[in-house]
Amino acid sequence: MRKVIYKFFLFYFLLFILECNSTCADTKESWQDLSGEHFIVYFTGEDGFAREILNKAEVYYQRIATDLGYPRYSEFWLWDKRVKIYLYPNRDSFLSSTGQPTWSHGMADYNKKIIASYAGSNEFLCSILPHEMAHLIFRDFVGFKGEIPLWLDEGVAQWEEEPKRKQIKHMAKQFLDRDGLLSLEDMMRLDIRNIRYKENIYIRPTRTKDGKEGILFLSADMLIDTYYLQSASLVGFLIERYGSDNFAHFCRQLRDGKTFKEALLSVYSTYIKSMAEFEERWIDYVDKGGQ
Ligand SMILES: [Zn+2]
Structure with a gap:
């Protein structure tokens, strides 16, 4: 049981270190894009996974904003303030372009409002995407100046x-x-x-x-x-x-x-x-x- 518990949360500690230090590196990929109300998904090749990510991101956005009690304030993330999600074609290109460690499946850059991962990452779709979105929404709402534990x-x-x-x-x-x-x-x-x-x-x-x-x-x-x-x-x-x-x-x-x-x-x-x-x-x- 202890081993299970370790695996459950240790990942977030590693992710957290990245959350604090990440910047999305420039890349030589030739990006296509799909735009939704609050997100623009950049991808290469087939658009199937990008569409799935865009749909999920909009669903997560509504749920997170509702949970945190933000809908009445949530005019952020529209038009030019939309969050950019980059989906690299595969794990290797994601790791080499972003400089992430080998265990990483995704990253976020809070200042640039960018989230990045790679095509087909189930870990990103189900877990990292809502986690990083919640960080971005929370920070948009509370800012960076207050005393936030x-x-x-x-x-x-x-x-x-x-x-x-x-x-x-x-x-x-x-x-x-x-x-x-x-x-x-x-x-x-x-x-x-x-x-x-x-x-x-x-x-x-x-x-x-x-x-x-x-x-x-x-x-x-x-x-x-x-x-x-x-x-x-x-x-x-x-x-x-x-x-x-x-x-x-x-x-x-x-x-x-x-x-x-x-x-x-x-x-x-x-x-x-x-x-x-x-x-x-x-x-x-x-x-x-x-x-
Ligand atoms: Zn986190």
């Missing part, structure tokens, strides 16, 4: 890979039952990018199911997996328990310069009066299997 950004992107939600809830409950979750305070301050030494054991604070403080001894892989799992679960909690409109309102407060704590306690004041109560209510949600 890393877990919130990654949590939104993972939550929007919708088929994985059931598994996220199931795994979070398993972690909670063996008192294996990081404390919320630790989630707020942990910069996962600093986890560079795979052979190290990391000592992190936990909050047990009974609300007591404790200590976890975690391998690097386990720490990364726990962090990503909790990120997705915390976002799912906010959206499922208190709705998309409140979540959008919360994001607007962050964009307008409130700290995370100020934004949280002002928007969710009816339910949450402190960071400790936020953690308690989230643990209750996890304990009930995400209900």
